[in-house]
Amino acid sequence: MxxxxxxxxxxxxxxxxxxxxxxxxxxxxxxxxxxxxxxxxxxxxxxxxxxxxxxxxxxxxxxxxxxxxxxxxxxxxxxxxxxxxxxxxxxxxxxxxxxxxxxxxxxxxxxxxxxxxxxxxxxxxxPNCSTIQMVTALKPIKDAFGLKRVIVSTYQAVSGAGNQAVEELRKQAKQFINNEEITAEILPVKGDKHHYPIAFNALPQIDLFQDNGYTLEEMKMINETKKIMHAEELSVAATCVRLPFFTSHAESVYIEVEQDGITTVDIWKVLENAEGIILQDNPSIQNYPTPIAASGKKEVFVGRVRKDLDQQNGIHLWIVSDNLLKGxxxxxxxxxxxxxxxxxxxx
Amino acid sequence: MxxxxxxxxxxxxxxxxxxxxxxxxxxxxxxxxxxxxxxxxxxxxxxxxxxxxxxxxxxxxxxxxxxxxxxxxxxxxxxxxxxxxxxxxxxxxxxxxxxxxxxxxxxxxxxxxxxxxxxxxxxxxxPNCSTIQMVTALKPIKDAFGLKRVIVSTYQAVSGAGNQAVEELRKQAKQFINNEEITAEILPVKGDKHHYPIAFNALPQIDLFQDNGYTLEEMKMINETKKIMHAEELSVAATCVRLPFFTSHAESVYIEVEQDGITTVDIWKVLENAEGIILQDNPSIQNYPTPIAASGKKEVFVGRVRKDLDQQNGIHLWIVSDNLLKGxxxxxxxxxxxxxxxxxxxx
Structure with a gap:
């Protein structure tokens, strides 16, 4: 070799x-x-x-x-x-x-x-970490049923912002437990004007704001998804949020497929046979992906698959993957x- | 009196x-x-x-x-x-x-x-806490421009599950800092079969699963929103996620209004003059609502208002409020x- x-x-x-x-x-x-x-x-x-x-x-x-x-x-x-x-x-x-x-x-x-x-x-x-896990899960669905639109809200780990952000969350958690004042110097964005605590908080800013009111992370998800999937006409919207966990991003994703009459079972079948995907979707035994469980694994985990109750071709998914590995x-x-x-x- | x-x-x-x-x-x-x-x-x-x-x-x-x-x-x-x-x-x-x-x-x-x-x-x-803050923010928009659909992904604090859940997050954070094994007995749902760590994690289950694959919390948001707003025909979808913070729920909300040509400024104007709402939306100074900042306040905070880049009448919002107060x-x-x-x- x-x-x-x-x-x-x-x-x-x-x-x-x-x-x-x-x-x-x-x-x-x-x-x-x-x-x-x-x-x-x-x-x-x-x-x-x-x-x-x-x-x-x-x-x-x-x-x-x-x-x-x-x-x-x-x-x-x-x-x-x-x-x-x-x-x-x-x-x-x-x-x-x-x-x-x-x-x-x-x-x-x-x-x-x-x-x-x-x-x-x-x-x-x-590609960007949050984009990779989403397109990995959406590709087999697009191939099988067509894809018209995507709306994603992310739940992103601090390690996406580097080792200093990881240390900051650890430090702030310790400060909280010791009843000390919580100090923020890195997140949401190292080098940006203001810093806010990430421990026990949620920050709706990942990377710098662009002139159109979107963050750079949101624009990456929108533009990169279209480029990777060769789908300039695909409607993609993203809201990116940093959260107090160390590893693995989670995503609440709403999609609309082109084919009519698709059921949850149809989506399950496609995901079960897809490369790089592990389907974890059994509500009756509380089986669904979480950031802690996905950490250290190479695959993209998908669960909470369900049809929209009002929109004919709408489907909801919960996609989790280790942002440092597959991401x-x-x-x-x-x-x-x-x-x-x-x-x-x-x- | x-x-x-x-x-x-x-x-x-x-x-x-x-x-x-x-x-x-x-x-x-x-x-x-x-x-x-x-x-x-x-x-x-x-x-x-x-x-x-x-x-x-x-x-x-x-x-x-x-x-x-x-x-x-x-x-x-x-x-x-x-x-x-x-x-x-x-x-x-x-x-x-x-x-x-x-x-x-x-x-x-x-x-x-x-x-x-x-x-x-x-x-x-x-109503349910996550529903209250959302309808408070959406009502003035509906009155001004009409409302066709709502897709929400929530970021919910542990206090929504009661004082025992609050203690559980505190206990787990301490266990983590002390390098002890993290033990879970309450969340995601007290009395359900399995319990998972909430500290440094995200759990896509709030309340029990229903036969249709949705959780009870998600069905509450869907049904209660329609009842409160007198809008049976409104399309409402919800994904509810429990996160490791103590107080205030956050929501990434996508809406479609009826009136064409609405701008971000139009939405700002309506929210600025709405009862019970505080608009916090200035990306240039990183001004947006967060759970920590909203805690202890009675109002509903709205930020990250932006038009969808593909959908003519689509608008994204980030809504945060103290789940124990307004919620x-x-x-x-x-x-x-x-x-x-x-x-x-x-x-």
């Missing part, structure tokens, strides 16, 4: 750590693994397949001889170094929003549009595996 | 405590206050207007000479004693679901349908005040 020189950029971040772990767990065909980060984290040692690898600072020279570069260090780093990596002959899978809406860059969820990988020109974008690291590694499978990665 | 003999049934519960506090705060015209509860809580003393009142066990004889009885001790207690109170000449405001869908019982949110109070035959029902105790006391104002209470 061919082996590849792989670089992980942002190896110390919430997602980067998971990527390294998955490369090991999946026995990814690695000749040499290079771990890159900002100057600040360089020098840190990370265990991989029994060896200690020292994290190096990413520079223009970092990508010589690299076949595959997995980026997860923020949009600025990707914009700076991904083109450099491509120039050096690497294929880039980028986990940031830097290139997602670039027409020349495929935006890929393997269960949904793996064929788009063929069109890559060096960079492949990994980020696992989808990235999955793309890398698909590139090899399709002969799209050379060494 | 006329004064009345008032009974509060369930005076030691999460809502009952707030009712007693509000009666004092509002300087409600009370001749004599009687606090009633189950046998278990009888004997407890509660301070009211500087006097200590001993809680008595509710019996058939408890309602002699009572003019107004405010019930908040669960549906079984209301079914057992509310008709008795009416027989004794009292007007009952019932905070449980026991009589809400009874055709002879008005279901009232004063800002929405205070005229329905005129039709009462002894019992007036206080329960305050709406109950408001109804009592309206009864006096309208001459519907005799002593």
């Amino acid at each position: 061919e082996k590849y020189n792989v670089a992980v950029v942002g190896a110390t971040g919430a997602v980067g750590e998971k990527i390294v772990k998955l490369l090991e767990e999946r026995d990814f065909p690695i000749k040499q693994l290079k771990l890159l980060s900002s100057k600040r984290s360089a020098g840190t040692k990370v265990k991989f397949n029994g060896e200690m690898i020292t994290i190096e600072e990413a520079t223009d020279d970092s990508f010589q001889d690299i076949d595959l570069a997995l980026f997860s260090a923020g949009g600025t780093v990707s914009k700076r170094f991904a083109p450099e990596a491509v120039r050096c002959g690497a294929v880039v899978v980028d986990n940031t929003s830097a290139f997602r809406m670039d027409e020349k860059v495929p935006l890929v969820v393997p269960e949904v549009n793996e064929d788009d990988l063929q069109l890559h020109q060096g960079i492949i974008a990994n 980020a690291a696992w989808n990235t590694v999955q793309i890398a595996e698909k590139l090899i499978e399709k002969g799209l990665l050379s060494n | 006329e004064k009345y003999n008032v009974a509060v049934v369930g005076a030691t519960g999460a809502v009952g405590e707030k009712i007693v506090k509000l009666l004092e705060e509002r300087d409600f015209p009370i001749k004599q206050l009687k606090l009633l509860s189950s046998k278990r809580s009888a004997g407890t003393k509660v301070k009211f207007n500087g006097e200590m009142i001993t809680i008595e066990e509710a019996t058939d004889d408890s309602f002699q000479d009572i003019d107004l009885a405010l019930f908040s001790a669960g549906g079984t207690v209301s079914k057992r004693f509310a008709p008795e109170a009416v027989r004794c000449g009292a007007v009952v405001v019932d905070n449980t679901s026991a009589f809400r869908m009874d055709e002879k019982v008005p279901l009232v949110v004063p800002e929405v349908n205070e005229d329905d109070l005129q039709l009462h035959q002894g019992i007036i029902a206080n 329960a105790a305050w709406n109950t006391v408001q109804i009592a005040e309206k009864l006096i104002e309208k001459g519907l209470l005799s002593n």
Whole structure:
């Protein structure tokens, strides 16, 4: 089997750590693994397949001889170094929003549009976490019954905002238990003007507000869903909310399918046979997905499937998945595996 | 000013405590206050207007000479004693679901349908907490522009499930901080077969599942909204989710209005002038409602108002209110005040 020189950029971040772990767990065909980060984290040692690898600072020279570069260090780093990596002959899978809406860059969820990988020109974008789990669940439904519209309200974990947000929730929970004043410095958005407590609260802001009153996270869900599903005409609406749990995003999703007369059982059958989906939907034994139960798992969990009581073709779903795995690291590694499978990665 | 003999049934519960506090705060015209509860809580003393009142066990004889009885001790207690109170000449405001869908019982949110109070035959029902805040915000919009459909996903506080659920979240947060195993005995539904952790989690079940796959909470929102708004033809869909915060429910609400061409500014204007509503909607300064900020306040807070990007008449809203105040105790006391104002209470 061919082996590849792989670089992980942002190896110390919430997602980067998971990527390294998955490369090991999946026995990814690695000749040499290079771990890159900002100057600040360089020098840190990370265990991989029994060896200690020292994290190096990413520079223009970092990508010589690299076949595959997995980026997860923020949009600025990707914009700076991904083109450099491509120039050096690497294929880039980028986990940031830097290139997602670039027409020349495929935006890929393997269960949904793996064929788009063929069109890559060096960079492949990994979609936003909340988008990935939704399109994974909606694709088989769209294929079976057609899809006219989607309205989603999200319930998103703090780890989507990085390790500092995780620490902030932990710190605030401790402050609450110790009857101390709760202090907020990171959420809802690091670097934005105001910060509000996330512990025992709900913040209807994920990422910065855009001029149209939507947040960037909401616009990502709307635009990326249409691009991944090749459905410019699909009506998509999103409200994104940050909540006090650590891992896995949940989504309350309303859809309207094209085909008339679809029942809950029809939806169940499609989801049961769909790749990457686990159906957890048995109200009589209180079986439904939750963020805690989905954490650490690679699949997308779907439950609470029910027909709208007024709208003929309306269906409600509850979709949960680990935002750091299927929502980020696992989808990235999955793309890398698909590139090899399709002969799209050379060494 | 006329004064009345008032009974509060369930005076030691999460809502009952707030009712007693509000009666004092509002300087409600009370001749004599009687606090009633189950046998278990009888004997407890509660301070009211500087006097200590001993809680008595509710019996058939408890309602002699009572003019107004405010019930908040669960549906079984209301079914057992509310008709008795009416027989004794009292007007009952019932905070449980026991009589809400009874055709002879008005279901009232004063800002929405205070005229329905005129039709009462002894019992007036206080709606479900998540319904109250939603209809309060939607009524002025319906009056101004017409309303065709509503799709709501809720973010509900544990106090909606009573004081034991509040204690459970506190206990689990402590267990987490102390690295202990998290134990669940109450939520999602006390007395249901399974219990799941609520701390750092999201549970898509509030109240028991019905045969149609919806939970009772979801059916309450659907049915009560239509009854309160006198809109049988209104399309209403609900997904109800319990979350790890103590007080105030939040709701992501999508609506479609009848009138074409409505802008965000049109909605703002209507909400700014509406009774019982505070508009908090300025993305440029990250101003939007949150559960923590709304707690302890009587109003319904609305923000994140924005037009749907695809649907001509679609509008998204984020509605937050204290579930124990406007969602329960305050709406109950408001109804009592309206009864006096309208001459519907005799002593």
